[in-house]
Amino acid sequence: SxxxxxxxxxxxxxxxxxxxxxxxxxxxxxxxxxxxxxxxxxxxxxxxxxxxxxxxxxxxxxxxxxxxxxxxxxxxxxxxxxxxxxxxxxxxxxxxxxxxxxxxxxxxxxxxxxxxxxxxxxxxxxxxxxxxxxxxxxxxxxxxxxxxxxxxxxxxxxxxxxxxxxxxxxxxxxxxxHRLQCHVIRDSAKDDQDMEEPILVLNEVTIDRGISAYLTYLECYCDNSFVTCVQGDGLIISTTSGSTAYSLAAGGSMVHPQVPGILFTPICPHSLSFRPLILPEYVTLRVQVPFNSRGQAWASFDGKDRMQLAPGDALLCSMAPWPxxxxxxxxxxxxxxxxxxxxxxxxxxxxxxxxxxxx
Amino acid sequence: SxxxxxxxxxxxxxxxxxxxxxxxxxxxxxxxxxxxxxxxxxxxxxxxxxxxxxxxxxxxxxxxxxxxxxxxxxxxxxxxxxxxxxxxxxxxxxxxxxxxxxxxxxxxxxxxxxxxxxxxxxxxxxxxxxxxxxxxxxxxxxxxxxxxxxxxxxxxxxxxxxxxxxxxxxxxxxxxxHRLQCHVIRDSAKDDQDMEEPILVLNEVTIDRGISAYLTYLECYCDNSFVTCVQGDGLIISTTSGSTAYSLAAGGSMVHPQVPGILFTPICPHSLSFRPLILPEYVTLRVQVPFNSRGQAWASFDGKDRMQLAPGDALLCSMAPWPxxxxxxxxxxxxxxxxxxxxxxxxxxxxxxxxxxxx
Amino acid sequence: SxxxxxxxxxxxxxxxxxxxxxxxxxxxxxxxxxxxxxxxxxxxxxxxxxxxxxxxxxxxxxxxxxxxxxxxxxxxxxxxxxxxxxxxxxxxxxxxxxxxxxxxxxxxxxxxxxxxxxxxxxxxxxxxxxxxxxxxxxxxxxxxxxxxxxxxxxxxxxxxxxxxxxxxxxxxxxxxxHRLQCHVIRDSAKDDQDMEEPILVLNEVTIDRGISAYLTYLECYCDNSFVTCVQGDGLIISTTSGSTAYSLAAGGSMVHPQVPGILFTPICPHSLSFRPLILPEYVTLRVQVPFNSRGQAWASFDGKDRMQLAPGDALLCSMAPWPxxxxxxxxxxxxxxxxxxxxxxxxxxxxxxxxxxxx
Amino acid sequence: SxxxxxxxxxxxxxxxxxxxxxxxxxxxxxxxxxxxxxxxxxxxxxxxxxxxxxxxxxxxxxxxxxxxxxxxxxxxxxxxxxxxxxxxxxxxxxxxxxxxxxxxxxxxxxxxxxxxxxxxxxxxxxxxxxxxxxxxxxxxxxxxxxxxxxxxxxxxxxxxxxxxxxxxxxxxxxxxxHRLQCHVIRDSAKDDQDMEEPILVLNEVTIDRGISAYLTYLECYCDNSFVTCVQGDGLIISTTSGSTAYSLAAGGSMVHPQVPGILFTPICPHSLSFRPLILPEYVTLRVQVPFNSRGQAWASFDGKDRMQLAPGDALLCSMAPWPxxxxxxxxxxxxxxxxxxxxxxxxxxxxxxxxxxxx
The missing domain is CATH 3.40.50.10330 (Probable inorganic polyphosphate/atp-NAD kinase; domain 1)
Known part of the structure; x- marks a missing residue:
């Protein structure tokens, strides 16, 4: 070994x-x-x-x-x-x-x-x-x-x-x-994307509607391929360590922490056919709040540091180099x-x- | 009271x-x-x-x-x-x-x-x-x-x-x-439907594919309105007493036995969007094995009395008068x-x- | 008919x-x-x-x-x-x-x-x-x-x-x-419960944690029998008309609106074994925020009128007389x-x- | 690349x-x-x-x-x-x-x-x-x-x-x-385990109760650690390629085929808390039919080659070397x-x- x-x-x-x-x-x-x-x-x-x-x-x-x-x-x-x-x-x-x-x-x-x-x-x-x-x-x-x-x-x-x-x-x-590294991109249409230091999570990053009466409407991309729109209470992007935490409560599978992968688990999706997805560790996910979004979206990191995302903002997420x-x-x-x-x-x-x- | x-x-x-x-x-x-x-x-x-x-x-x-x-x-x-x-x-x-x-x-x-x-x-x-x-x-x-x-x-x-x-x-x-009364109709296209005595179930009647390698393909009607086709391992029609038995294992909700209703729960459906359904107690359900069905179907009643359904056969099911x-x-x-x-x-x-x- | x-x-x-x-x-x-x-x-x-x-x-x-x-x-x-x-x-x-x-x-x-x-x-x-x-x-x-x-x-x-x-x-x-009539009881230990006019909902009443980092911890009673504690994002109490709305997103079954019953559906429960429950229309449900609750709870009615529940507050809920x-x-x-x-x-x-x- | x-x-x-x-x-x-x-x-x-x-x-x-x-x-x-x-x-x-x-x-x-x-x-x-x-x-x-x-x-x-x-x-x-290689061990208590050639599956191997009226009772081990007993209709052990096939119908997550892992998905488990599990690709799984098992169990491989397992038989399963x-x-x-x-x-x-x- x-x-x-x-x-x-x-x-x-x-x-x-x-x-x-x-x-x-x-x-x-x-x-x-x-x-x-x-x-x-x-x-x-x-x-x-x-x-x-x-x-x-x-x-x-x-x-x-x-x-x-x-x-x-x-x-x-x-x-x-x-x-x-x-x-x-x-x-x-x-x-x-x-x-x-x-x-x-x-x-x-x-x-x-x-x-x-x-x-x-x-x-x-x-x-x-x-x-x-x-x-x-x-x-x-x-x-x-x-x-x-x-x-x-x-x-x-x-x-x-x-x-x-x-x-x-x-x-x-x-x-x-493994940990996920997350970047919040403000006004993602703008040219100048000064990357701040990433936020590292060991369990998960979530984007939810907080106390908004409107469902989230999040456009999700994986390595620039369109994945889906998340219409519901929100979305959890989780490590496999985090598979026994919030992702589990939202219906995700339990994944052995040594399985390399990223869990993509919706929170109360407004669709019967939204089964959780597990993606390879090497992908980069991008979650975009549309410019015409009516509701607010809130990101939180390992259950903390809630931060509001405005229409046009985006979250980038990939596996961090340091487990x-x-x-x-x-x-x-x-x-x-x-x-x-x-x-x-x-x-x-x-x-x-x-x-x-x-x- | x-x-x-x-x-x-x-x-x-x-x-x-x-x-x-x-x-x-x-x-x-x-x-x-x-x-x-x-x-x-x-x-x-x-x-x-x-x-x-x-x-x-x-x-x-x-x-x-x-x-x-x-x-x-x-x-x-x-x-x-x-x-x-x-x-x-x-x-x-x-x-x-x-x-x-x-x-x-x-x-x-x-x-x-x-x-x-x-x-x-x-x-x-x-x-x-x-x-x-x-x-x-x-x-x-x-x-x-x-x-x-x-x-x-x-x-x-x-x-x-x-x-x-x-x-x-x-x-x-x-x-x-409440109990369900079930009638098996052989060759349902034929005119003469001599009704045999109904089979009464207290928990559920199931129709499944047994050991067939082919999925079931069951056409379901409720009071003559088309409900859906069940493509998968099978279908459970359950009383609310039966909601804590096989229907639960297949993903159905738990229902207080005094709630009047009939549970319509698929077994391993070949579709992401097949959520279980609960229908009023007064409906009559009809499950039809299509004439061109490739696989077999088997009915069983409270887990017993397995009986094969041939293409063209149907099962009729409604609430029995004697609880x-x-x-x-x-x-x-x-x-x-x-x-x-x-x-x-x-x-x-x-x-x-x-x-x-x-x- | x-x-x-x-x-x-x-x-x-x-x-x-x-x-x-x-x-x-x-x-x-x-x-x-x-x-x-x-x-x-x-x-x-x-x-x-x-x-x-x-x-x-x-x-x-x-x-x-x-x-x-x-x-x-x-x-x-x-x-x-x-x-x-x-x-x-x-x-x-x-x-x-x-x-x-x-x-x-x-x-x-x-x-x-x-x-x-x-x-x-x-x-x-x-x-x-x-x-x-x-x-x-x-x-x-x-x-x-x-x-x-x-x-x-x-x-x-x-x-x-x-x-x-x-x-x-x-x-x-x-x-x-059918509609649910809801009463919010402030400081439920106190003696004087001046009942305000009930709030009527056609779909559902929800109690959730809003943007609190702590899970809800809601004690639930049905006609004074203890039902369970809801630890998670929250709880939905829904009519059968509401079974195709938020309750569905949270994993509840679809129920024909003529089935008399009340849906009790958790939102992202912190427990593997919390399957949704359907109760008879004649029960009275009581959801209690414990006095030692760390997080906040928020009630909302048909998706509107969010109202904060403090530790000690309770929500009473039963079928309304006027459908x-x-x-x-x-x-x-x-x-x-x-x-x-x-x-x-x-x-x-x-x-x-x-x-x-x-x- | x-x-x-x-x-x-x-x-x-x-x-x-x-x-x-x-x-x-x-x-x-x-x-x-x-x-x-x-x-x-x-x-x-x-x-x-x-x-x-x-x-x-x-x-x-x-x-x-x-x-x-x-x-x-x-x-x-x-x-x-x-x-x-x-x-x-x-x-x-x-x-x-x-x-x-x-x-x-x-x-x-x-x-x-x-x-x-x-x-x-x-x-x-x-x-x-x-x-x-x-x-x-x-x-x-x-x-x-x-x-x-x-x-x-x-x-x-x-x-x-x-x-x-x-x-x-x-x-x-x-x-x-990746494929799974499966060995059926007859009378696993005996000493002489002449290994036959393994059966290779690209989607999944399933062990189910066929038309038995009794639930399966399968003892499962992962690298000799006890995992759980599967009491229900059966068990699916699936590759990630197979995650969109039978495992999905049984409630498993969808997994990108490049994620290395083995899906462990129960079929209609007789337990509220049996969420599907995903294990690392390097493990060896052993599914044992107990000696005192009342019901029969049937294995099938990519939906074919049904084979009966007697009490005492076991199935060994690990990732095959040739994808x-x-x-x-x-x-x-x-x-x-x-x-x-x-x-x-x-x-x-x-x-x-x-x-x-x-x-």
Missing amino acids: FKLAWGCNGDKSAQHKHEIVSFERGNITTAERSSKQILLKWESQPQTVLILTKPNSKSVRSLCVEMVRWLKEEKRIDIFVEPRVKIELLTESSNFSFVHSWENDDEIKLLHTKVDLVVTLGGDGTVLWAASMFKGPVPPFIPFSLGSLGFMTPFQSENYREYLDTILKGPISITLR VPTACQVDSTNDFLRSIHEGLHWNLRKTQSFDGPRD | FKLAWGCNGDKSAQHKHEIVSFERGNITTAERSSKQILLKWESQPQTVLILTKPNSKSVRSLCVEMVRWLKEEKRIDIFVEPRVKIELLTESSNFSFVHSWENDDEIKLLHTKVDLVVTLGGDGTVLWAASMFKGPVPPFIPFSLGSLGFMTPFQSENYREYLDTILKGPISITLR VPTACQVDSTNDFLRSIHEGLHWNLRKTQSFDGPRD | FKLAWGCNGDKSAQHKHEIVSFERGNITTAERSSKQILLKWESQPQTVLILTKPNSKSVRSLCVEMVRWLKEEKRIDIFVEPRVKIELLTESSNFSFVHSWENDDEIKLLHTKVDLVVTLGGDGTVLWAASMFKGPVPPFIPFSLGSLGFMTPFQSENYREYLDTILKGPISITLR VPTACQVDSTNDFLRSIHEGLHWNLRKTQSFDGPRD | FKLAWGCNGDKSAQHKHEIVSFERGNITTAERSSKQILLKWESQPQTVLILTKPNSKSVRSLCVEMVRWLKEEKRIDIFVEPRVKIELLTESSNFSFVHSWENDDEIKLLHTKVDLVVTLGGDGTVLWAASMFKGPVPPFIPFSLGSLGFMTPFQSENYREYLDTILKGPISITLR VPTACQVDSTNDFLRSIHEGLHWNLRKTQSFDGPRD
Whole structure:
């Protein structure tokens, strides 16, 4: 099975560190697909861990305190946390002055060159938010759940010592979760399309009618071929990781996160024959709000950052070059099956005392 | 709320006894609809009970022995059973010689004039089979379940004494379950349509392609208006009681059994836009196998009695005049809601520790 | 078949005029159900017609002018229109001074005692709006479509003379379209529930999350039995007339408008097992926003009048006593089947040159 | 974009000829995925064409005659046909004695070393059947449709000269359609599993209950992890090419044929929560009929070759190493979108004169 090298020797070797993501995308995804399970092997022992946490939770806060202490004292690991968490730690005890943080957004942009590993404490929402901090290469994520396990959080926090012990040694089974990069184009007829930085989503981007009384009317194109008009409550463009989130609620299929593809799922379409579509990962989708559109349209990204689209605006969407590698508890397939059994009660049936047709 | 009188004074007063079913259909269904819950009140104390049981089950057999003894000794009730069960009881003890049975089909046809109440021991399959014994008026059914409760079996067998005590006193909350009457017309172009006796179904009649490699192609009419052609694996015509059975598996909605209507649900239709349809109870449906049909079609009735339909054959289907009154444990709505919660895990969700979008 | 008498002899005989609607609800709905087609027969020749029109449409406006003239000159019919339309007509010609209108809302409340017939010019949206003007008894509606036919507008405007000729003679085949009456209860824990006037909907009431990032969490009760919690984008409570509108987009079945029932259809539910439900017309539904609800909820009525529901608020919903009788072009079933074929392309398939499995 | 070389220099260079398929599967599929469109370039001019036709069709037969003549006379191409077709051609004219055919199954196994190109005349069924002739490497397919275009037949037969002209020059846009290889394991508990030759399917393998009155009860495993039990009418395991065939009728999503994945779609499952699943192409699925199964199960392969599975039997299923390269008319995405628009009326809506909510 395929092996990805990943290790850290400080800032100078930033390129080496992100070997998997400095490959061309085609190559990475090859690796992912041609083997049953991707393994990540440390080239050198990981030295720095970033811990990102769900706010406003006492249990998360006390777990964080404990884990920071353990990682530092038992494992000699350097720790990064958010500024807010650093203050919380220092409130706890001045002994936590060894913990690193950052002061401004520019430092966030360099985080991936400083940390070898990201630990998240919370649920799937915390993973989504943590991923959004990395606009470029993403270090491996170790997502811990504090309650029941989520779709992206396969590690139970009670056993964090055993899990982290194993992970720091490596190798780690990972799921490479692809992200979509989205560009909002204002007044798409105009010539000057200064591209802003793309918005990256790990689950999905949606375009909906918000509280407008009018249905959306969205013209959709795939690599410049006309796909269809979405007349209804809206449209979800989802990764396969996102197939168990909003797309599922709207009627989409459940897709193993290692299947490369983009889900095109309508929300309450005003048509009997609008079945969800799954497109190859290599396409570029364009969703256009027509110039004569009566209703408004709203885009939102992983359920956040709602932004209004005016008539004439468009959304461009394609697979981002940098996936999010998340550690598996068993392997990609086992973790996925567990999550849909436990999290969604997929095909849970009453054990039947069905007496069948009587003869 | 509406009250139905029902009681028994022997064969002479057969008409009186079946008051609810001797009404015109329109009137009966009125009763059902215009009130929240139909109550059945005994005009005279019930004297005779028919017990129908699932075969080949030790627990059913021993419950039957016990219940017969209790009804006779404690309640002075006359008992009818199937010939097979009578033999089983006599094998148990010659004391059971008081138990009545029948000797031929003609006596079955008169059963509804002899018994005041039908007790079924088994599951939904036993209720379906018991209902099929009554081609005309149907006495009230008290369906006991031996395992987990079913859609039509709301009474737990452990507590049969308490339940029967209450029921024999009355009044009883009942669900009036409508049935469909089906006629198979051979070579429908021919003039002479000697109608055979209709086949009655409590859940559904299906027409499918069996093991044919060709899709069905069924022309459907509603009161002589063309409805559609069903090209696919087949078609289900279901009562609302049957809405939680095969129709549900094929994608139909769940319908409260007191809603008067007929479900028209395709099985794996070869068309994106074939959404299930619900038609009024008063229509007559006609499903025609075209003369030039390449594949075969098979009809089956409540999952049984498969019968081949040749090109040119047709199936006629309308609401039968005699519904099956089944006793409720609480009332129609509570029993229905309990059955879809327990039996189907309807809208069962994991209690979410969902942390939502993180701000 | 059942016959409804309906006629007009001026204000004094208001009661007589609305015979069908002065019955108890149970009786009305009986009539509807026990016969294949309801016929409305004029007791006396209709004398007064209310014409309601879609605004801002030139073609509607010129049709209205023509129809008013024809009804007055050829048929000696008295005409009512909205104040806005009266102004439009007078702008056209001072000859239209014979046209009646009203001056305030109190007069609207008495409209049903003054008019024998309501003609609508527009589409389904115009019918919805026209129906909302009648909070009590509703005179028969003759809905004309100016473009393609809608679900409730079976009359093509080109042939209005022939259609109105026939209708003014009677008898008329009608579809009795039931409405839901909705009450919003503010702070439902409080004791004093001053009921405001109910809001009547012909299609549906929806409760959704609007632009909230949090899923709805709606507790639903049916006649005080707990039904389920709706966690998702929202919930649609729909009449069977509304089954081809928003409920359909959300995955509900198509239901013939003469089937008495209430559709309970979730919008993008956060659960795999949330199949739509159809409940009897006689139930009262209660949808409660929990006191600890994090997100907002918004109610809207036939797609309009959005109103925010705060934690603790509730919506009560039951069948209204006064249905909307709409005239049929052929009959209820034919009109319904035509509308789903033409309007929704229901089960429209490519004629297959399918060569099947090759032997 | 990626280029595949393919050409023919006679039997000796068989290996060279099938360059794309002699690669490791991972590499091939890489090519497919990392580029927007696979192009096939002839290394040497194609010399031999196999024409496979739908039987019992006059129009196919006369097109075949014409095409054979044209290819021979205008293009100097050697022709292979089935023995049956060779007889038909010789009946037409003894001039067709130049046409090649085969005499036994062993020669069929070598066909791929003799022909450079396969032309099919018929519909999708003819392509399925033609593909089943190639158990190993598959030459490029040029599928012509005689009626309306199918999902795999993008070439209209009227213009065959222009199309073949272009194709014989190359390069050709192709869709690499993956196949599933299936093994039926009899009495899977036994030790000796002599693997027979696998059965290859281009669309899907299904396991259903045939005409059994009992639901299937199929235990499913993915790479030895338990997936679920399928209780219902059956199960479809489909390629993405097959996503627009039976899987679609059973409720599966539509998947672009270039998305690598395996569809796991239940047929009428006896569970509300059984949403279809899409798994990575690299997994091995095992479907087991339990030893205590009451009902029968039947497997069928691309809709044919029904074969009974006894309790204890199992079906193994994984991606086959040799895909079927089918020529595109425009490119993979355009051809796919055209086929779902034209063939399935996907999201076809009435152009709305919808007048929206009236203000």
